[in-house]
Amino acid sequence: MKNGKPFGRRGADAGGRPHGQGRHRGDRAREEQVAVGTPRAVVDAAYTKKLFVPYDSVIPPSAKSFVKIQRAVVTSIVEGKNKLVAGDDVRDKFRTKLSTYLKRLGVKVVLGERLTERLASNSFEKRTDKGTEIESDVQLLCGGFSPTTELIQKLDASLVTREGFIKVNNKLQLDSAQYANIYALGDASNSPAPKRMFYAGLQGKHLGAELALVARKAQSNVSKPFPKVEVVGTVLPLGPNGEKTCRFLPVSVRDIR
Secondary structure (H helix, E strand, O other): OEOOEOOHHHOEOOOOOEOOOOOOOOHHHHOOOOOOOHHHHHHOHHHHHHOOOOHHHHOOHHHOOOOOOOOOOOEEEEEOOOOOOOOOOOOHHHHHHHHHHHHHOOEEEEEOOOEOOOOOOOOOEEEEOOOOEEEOOOOOOOOOOOOOOHHHHHHOHHHEOOOOOEOEOOOOEEOOHHHOOOEOOHHHEOOOOOOOHHHHHHHHHHHHHHHHHHHOOOOOOOOOOOOOOOOOOEEEEEOOOOOEEEEEOOOOHHHHO
C-alpha cells in the first residue's frame, strides 16, 4: 500500500517492496512465506481439507532438496492384553525397549483395555471399557484371523478346534487315519509352529520334499515329522520408514530343520 492505495497489478514482495523495484533474483529464496491456517491443520486433521498450500511458491527451488513437509500425526495403540506382543515369547527387556521407542515416536499405548463399540466405520471419538477416551479420525482394526475350514467341517467337524484351526499331527497330516492323505499347514493348522509366513514356507518345503518321495514311490506317505520350533525370531519395524527396529535374535534356519 502507498498512501492508502494499493500498488495495483505490480503488487509487493515480503519485504514491502513493489515487485520489480530494488529486488534481485535471489531475494525470493530468502523471503519468509507463510501458509495461513497451517498451525490449525497440524492439530485439526479435518481442517486439512480446507487448507491449500501452494508448495511451488512457498518452497524456493534451492530448498526443495532438503525441505520436508509433514503434518503431525498422533497415533494410539489399544491392546486388550496387559502387554505388547503378548503372543510372542520375548523377554521383558524387549518389551521395555519397544515401549521406549514408541514413546519417542509419540505413540500413545493403552494396555488392558478394549473398545466398547464395534468398529463399523471411522469416527472421531471412541471410549474403552475402562473409560479412556480416544479421539481419532481413522481407526485400523488388528484383530487376528479365522482360517477357512468349511471343507474340513463337512468332512469331519471334530477335526476343527474350538479356535477354528484344523487338527494335524506332527507330520502336518489331518489328525485322522481316514484322511491321512490330506495335509494342512501355516496358520490354518493347529501345528505348534508360529503362525507366520516364514514358518509356513518351511512347512511347505518340508512337506514338498516328503511328497516328492511319495511320488517316486520311495515311501507310501510322509514319514518325517516337521521339527519343533524351539526359538522364534521377532522383528518389529518402527516409524514410517522402519528407521528403528526392536528385534529378538532369531534362530538360524538350520537349527529348526
